[in-house]
Amino acid sequence: MPVAAGDIVAMTTWNAGVLTHHIQPQPVRFGRVEDSAGIDVLWEDGTFTQTIPNDNLLDVIQDVTVANEDLIGKVVRFVMTGSRRPSPAYDAIVVAAYRRERGGGGVLTDDLVLVRLLSNNMWYEVLADSTTLPSVTRLDDR
Amino acid sequence: MAITSYRHVSPHRISGEYSRGYQGQPPRFGVIYATPGLDPATVLWDDGRLITNVSQTMLDLVFAVDLGDPDSLPYWIGKVVEVAINPSATLQPSASFDATVVSIYYRRQNGLDPRIGPIGLCKLLNSDDYIETLTSNLTVLDNR
Numbered sequence: 077m078p079v080a081a082g083d084i085v086a087m088t089t090w091n092a093g094v095l096t097h098h099i100q101p102q103p104v105r106f107g108r109v110e111d112s113a114g115i116d117v118l119w120e121d122g123t124f125t126q127t128i129p130n131d132n133l134l135d136v137i138q139d140v141t142v143a144n145e146d147l148i149g150k151v152v153r154f155v156m157t158g159s160r161r162p163s164p165a166y167d168a169i170v171v172a173a174y175r176r177e178r179g180g181g182g183v184l185t186d187d188l189v190l191v192r193l194l195s196n197n198m199w200y201e202v203l204a205d206s207t208t209l210p211s212v213t214r215l216d217d218r
Numbered sequence: 219m220a221i222t223s224y225r226h227v228s229p230h231r232i233s234g235e236y237s238r239g240y241q242g243q244p245p246r247f248g249v250i251y252a253t254p255g256l257d258p259a260t261v262l263w264d265d266g267r268l269i270t271n272v273s274q275t276m277l278d279l280v281f282a283v284d285l286g287d288p289d290s291l292p293y294w295i296g297k298v299v300e301v302a303i304n305p306s307a308t309l310q311p312s313a314s315f316d317a318t319v320v321s322i323y324y325r326r327q328n329g330l331d332p333r334i335g336p337i338g339l340c341k342l343l344n345s346d347d348y349i350e351t352l353t354s355n356l357t358v359l360d361n362r
Contacts, residue, residue: 087248087249087262087263087264087266088224088249090224100247100264100320100321101244101245101247101320101321101339101341101348102244102246102247102264102265104264105264105265105266107266117266119265119266121265121266123265123266123267125262125266125267125268126268127268128262128268129251129260130223130251132223132224133224133249133251133262134262154295154296161296162295162296162297163296163297163298163318163359163362164362165298165318165343165362166295166296166318193318195318195343196318196341196342196343196346197346198318198320198341200320210295210296
């Protein structure tokens with residue numbers, strides 16, 4: 077299903093078929109599609125971008141499962157083992173939970189959470205659950 | 219590896235070397251729309267702006283390090299690192315340059331050789347500043 081009017085979108089983080097959401101020093105900017113024929117997008121800072129030439133430049137932001145929604149507002153830690161063991165400086169708070177679909181094209185990814193590090197306000201989009209890539213786990217009593 | 223549609227790009231570094239360069243602003247990334255070989259290109263930047271007529275020589279193709287590489291992104295993400303960008307061994311880096319790793323990637327100007335990297339994009343712990351430097355200049359700090 078291509079991008080449709082009313083969809084929430086963000087610049088795609090798909091690169092050659094791979095989700096590369098770590099290329100993200102800036103916080104994610106979301107927008108809403110005003111006209112899907114164009115494609116015209118009103119971004120959350122008020123910028124209105126008209127006639128985006130192809131919907132593969134955008135990811136449609138989808139709702140998440142209830143399980144991941146429960147992570148919102150929680151303090152989490154990156155989950156990795158061995159040499160990938162995370163630093164406490166990466167403890168973060170979950171701001172949002174969602175999934176991305178490239179261009180609305182039916183390509184769904186694992187669920188993502190948008191976190192902000194407690195140590196230096198850095199934004200990050202990570203998998204809510206993964207065995208091979210950075211993901212997060214909730215820290216109790218934080 | 220030419221710059222083609224839907225690949226990620228960043229403005230070409232206009233000053234400094236990747237071994238030493240210091241940046242107040244984080245790099246801006248975008249996704250490109252172009253027919254292969256078409257130049258200039260159209261770029262949708264991550265802040266939502268759509269910019270046309272960008273010469274590809276002004277852009278770096280940005281691509282991720284192979285996730286199967288043990289020295290790749292999953293190793294670096296979640297680490298605090300010391301950033302040793304001083305050219306002289308007698309000049310030790312300040313602890314103020316300790317940073318968290320945002321991402322690991324390569325750059326190719328206009329999608330052509332040479333391939334620069336792997337580059338570690340770091341954010342300093344004590345200020346709102348970013349630095350891009352070769353991962354060979356980064357040392358993971360244990361217990362941080």
